[in-house]
Amino acid sequence: MDLSLRIIRSNNFHTFFILVITSILWSCSKHSNILNNTLYEININNKNPRVEVASTQKQRTLGLMFRDKLDNDHGMLFIYRQEQYLSFWMKNTKIPLSIAFIDSNGKIIQVESMTPYSLINHVSKDKVKYALEMREGWFRENGIKVGSKVSFPSKINRIDVK
Helix, strand or coil: CCHHHHHHHHHHHHHHHHHHHHHHHHHHHHHHHHCCCCCEECEECCECCEEEEECCHHHHHHCCCCCCCCCCCEEEEEEEEEEECCEECCCCCCCCEEEEEECCCCEEEEEEEECCCCCCCEECCCCEEEEEEEECCHHHHCCCCCCCEEECCHHHHCCCCC
């Protein structure tokens, strides 16, 4: 094999290696960049969980997937432009969660537990504008149930929902 062919093969290997590493790093970073990770404090029955907001299609699609943990009293609030029937599943979600479906007036109309990695759809029984995911059992442990009222800070109401 002559020297020029070895150099070309060596350069091809280095180029391939760099592309693979770049792809891996980009893939890891794209999940963390979709959400801005700003925490907002909401109020439910004098409890003040801090929530990340998912207000775009990409953010709502990713949700809490691929997370290894969720701090106590932390969750994710999914916001939609208008009330609609919502459906959630747990694909690629490692953490057991509870979800509350919330109407446009802030009233919880339904609470369900969700199992990690389950492909079962959890569908709201009525049209809602919000869904709140918390650590599994959080709502029950804090005396929050159907009919409880959620208060959102004005900062959340000003978020541009897409």
